[in-house]
Amino acid sequence: MIDPNEHEVAALRQASAVGGEYIESLGRTDLAQWSEQEWTTLIDVVVTAFQDHLREAYTEFPPF
Template sequence: MIRIDAPSVKLCSRRCQNIAARLKGMIDPNQHETNALAAACETGGEYVESLAKTDLATFTAVEWSTLIDVVVTAFQDSLRIAYADDPPF
């Protein structure tokens, strides 16, 4: 009988996987993730420029939450498009 070793850690959720990954070190981003980060940076930069403010400390709560929404949405949209034609599995 051949024995196959199971992973030493079994995790219950994505949150636990993220914690375990942090403890083991970061995984380098793939090309899709690198491109998504660039897209998010560009979109976030455009939003900041539209406010005509350079001091982030002067952002209102709404401006901050909008910036976060703009950046996260751009990142996710970019990955969704990239993985539609090239799924990670």
């Protein structure tokens, strides 16, 4: 993402926090030991959190 706006920066923060919570819930930080399901869940959790945050932000403050 080149030159993210304030909503994108906030969405990245939210996605990072949610991703961190997921990793903590696994109790393992050695990514080499993760299963395929754990990896795909992390990706889903992060992408969904990012999109959800942007959707809410742009509902309140449209970019146009």
